[in-house]
Structures are given as C-alpha cells and as structure tokens.
Amino acid sequence: MMAAFNRAMLCVAAFLCVAFVTPAQDLSAETTALAEIIKTGNIEQKRDALFTLRNIGSAEASRAALPALNDKDPMVRATAAASVVFLSPTEAVSALSPLLNDRDPFVRREAALALGTVRHSSATDALLNSLRRDRDAEAKTAAVIALGEIGDAKAAAPLTNILKNNPSEEDEMLRRSAARSLGQIAFFSRTGRHYSITPQNFLPEKFKEQIESDAEKAAHLTVFQTALPILAKVLNDAREADDTRREAAFALGAIGDKASAAVLQKHLNSPDPYLAEICKEALLMIKTG
Template identity: 30%
Template sequence: MRVKFAVFLLLELLIMVLNCGERRACHYIEQLKSGDKETRIDASYQLLLMGKSAVEPLIQVMRSGDERSRFIAIQLLGKIGDSRAVEPLIDALVGESLPLREAAAEALGKMADERCVPPLIDRLHHDPAPSVRAKAAEALGVLRYIAAEDALIEALQDTSAEVRVKALAALECFWDSRLNPLFVKMTEDPDEEVRYVAVQILQHTRFPGALRQLIKLLNDEVPAVRQEAAYALGEIGDKRAVRPLLIMLVEYEDEADRKAAQTALKKLTGAEYKVLE
C-alpha cells in the first residue's frame, strides 16, 4: 500500500513539474511576440535552456503563431534537436514563406534523423527559391547520409551559383575520394565563388590528379582563386608545380599573389624565394 501511494505521489509530482514547465514555456513564447528585440532574445534563450520541455509548446507556436514567432520557434527547435520536431519541420518546408522554408531546412540539418533526408532532397530539386535549395544542400552535408550524395552531385548543375557552392561544400563532408575528379571539373565553373570553393576542397583532399588544372588556375582572373590554387599546389607536393609558381611569383605584383607563391614554393622545395625589386 505504501509503495502504491509513493508511486502515486511521484506521478503527481511529475505531472506538476511538466505542467509548470509548459506554463513557463508558454510565458516565454508569448514574449517572442514582443516588439522589443532584447525581450525576444531573452525569451529565446530561456526556451533554449528549457530544452525538451519547451518542444511541444514550440511546435504549437510553429504551427499557429505569427510569422516572427514561428521563425524563432523553428530556429529553437533545430537547436534543441528533439526528434518530435522532425515531422512539423518537414511540413514547414513546403507552402510557407521564404524565411520559414529557409529556417526549416537549416533546422532539419541539425536533427541527426534519417527522416530529414528525402524531404530535403525534394526541396533541393524542386524549391523555386535558390536560397532554400542552398539551405537544403547545406543541411544534407551536415547530415552526411550517403543517400543524399547523388542528389548533391546533380545539384552541381543548378542554375544558381549559390546552390552549386553549397552542394560542393556538402559533398566535401562525405570524404569520398571518388568525387575528386568532379571537384576538379568544378574549378572550371563560370562563377568565381564556385571555382574558389572547388580549389579549397582540392587543397584539403590533396588530389594529385588536379595538378594540371591547378597550374592553369594560377592565371585565373580572380586573385583569390589563383592564390588558393597556389596554396593547393603546395599541399599536393608535386614539384612539377615549381616552375609555374616561380613565374607567378615574378610576374604578379600583388603582395597576396606573391605570398601564396612563396608559401607553396617553400612547401615544395624547402627554400625561401624573394623577388628582387
């Protein structure tokens, strides 16, 4: 009898704690509507501290609150990372305003749940907004489920450079050496940011097959791209790059170009190179 009574009291106490937590969450959620930025920031912080006990109230406001409150709720649900939020966040990927779709895609990338992958792939292929497609690509890279690899490869042909950049960066997260030739090909992209990211990836992977293309990129019209190409050649370590790097060192007057060439040459030869004025 005493055991049953103790269990009953424990359950009552648990219910009281849960109800108290929900009331606190509702109080802070109400403050998300405030016109005062500091009030909204403080309320968001308190909800984040509440963690899992704030999930259900946040899901509720995400479904029926005003635009700003919904946006904040989506962000907080992503940060909390509770699996109960996965389906509501998936629903928010379609038919909502642009900021909410972007926030939902980003939040799903933080959920570490395989259910997030198919809807993110769908948005990567079909959302009309490049920014949402880019967020979907970024999220798939964070999740790193192999099922997303083909979709990200296809996204490298997207008409938006922003999407191509995010798809490239996401593919690097898979650490698949079979992708290296594809990264080399993307250094020929007409967009300078895409080329820059592709060269950065090749610097990280140190793919020997990139040598010829990286040497060619030492003459890229964009300083950041040719400088990154020089650094990548230094990392790859093939001494056939020494002569092109020496030419770069002598012919370019930009200090950043010379520094990149000098750094790469030192890695390749162990020697310090300077230009005599």
C-alpha cells in the same frame, strides 16, 4: 493539527516537484512549444521558432523542425534547412535532399549548404545532380561548397570541369568555390580531416599545421592528377579573381604532388600577400605529406 501537517507536506512536495524538474525536461517542454508554433504561427513566428531550435542543437530539436521543410512559405522552408542538421546524418540527408528540387532557388541554396554542414557522403549524388541541372548561380555554387565540405572524391572530376572553362565575372564565385572544394576533398583524402582556414596564419613554418598521415596520398589518385594542370593554369592566369588563384594554390598543396612545387614557388613573392602565404603553406603540405 494533523490537517495542518498534511497541508504543509503537500506544499513541500509541490516545491520539490518544481525544484527537481531537470534541464532535459525543461528543454523537452520548450521543444514541444516551438513545434506547436511551427504548426500554427505566422511566418516570422515560425522562423523565430526554427532559429531557436537550431540554437538548441539537438536531434530532438531538429525533429521538431521537420514539418517546416514542407511549409508553404519558402522563407520558412529555407530557415528550416539549417535547423534539421542535428539529426543523424542519414536522416538529415533524407530530409534535406528533396529541397534540392524546390521551386525556390533560395530554398535550394540553403538545403545544399545544410547538406554540407551534415558532411555525409550519401548526399554526394544529390548534390552532383543539383550541380548539373540547377540554373541558379547561387544554388549551384552552394552545391559546390557542400561537396567540398563532404570530401567525397567522386565530386573531384565535376569540380575540375568547372575550372576548364575560361574565367568570367559571372562565374567568379562558382570557380573560386570549385577550386576551394577540390582542395578540401584532396585534404580529406590524405588526412581524413576537414580543412577550413586559408591561409592558416602568417607565422613562421613551425607554427603551421603539419600533415601526418599514412593514408594513400591524393596525388596517387587519377582524378586528382587530372586536376593538377587545370589548377596550375588557374594559379598562373592573371585574369582569374585573386580569391580563385589563392584557392587553386591551396588545392595544389592539398593534392600534394611534388610536380606542383615549381608553380607554387613561382608565386612565393607575389604582391598578393595572401597568395604568397598560401603558396608557402602549400609547399609545406607537399614536403610534409
């Protein structure tokens, strides 16, 4: 009788051990298994593991992805870049910055975009260096996009310099991204918030986001004052791509200098409905800022 009782109790104990495994324990076991795949799997297995780690979205998962940043295959390294962004910002920047020097331009591009996701100013200098020396158009554009996501005003002058050149089909994405990033940096300087949608919507003014900030306006900073005439020229230039002109209008509003109102008003009746709406929102940012 006692032996039967003991066996029953062991069964209950085993059931309880299984039943009370916490989600965190399950997740830790999954992360460990994925880390092993990154060490021993083939290219597709490693990439699948990295996608899963990215979807987990924890520091532990990102740490498990770190070895893949040094994988011999560029597709694995590129995939790993987006999987380590959940580390602490300084740790993520430290891990990703060396990939800006990778021999493969796709890896450099993905590293720059990942640094933009991290949004930490300690990455600004590395991205500016990448912008200066990288000859690959997509990698250079990715650095520009990342600088806008970070919002560090140190990047405003180099981004303005991009727009000083005459427009061409080859650098359309670079110019569009530079104008966009200038607007994002200016908006962050004014509000401490990141801006993502241009235009916000096509609704009446009362449904638009209002700027309420006691911070020093970006228009008072010399670096943005230098950008104003360049952005106005881009907005007025019919040779520019439509998207570049739209982003220039957004940037003028984000900077918030009242002197930009005239050039924005000029395009309120543009045949491009997106440009007209963005100019309306830009004027609102100037008025409410």
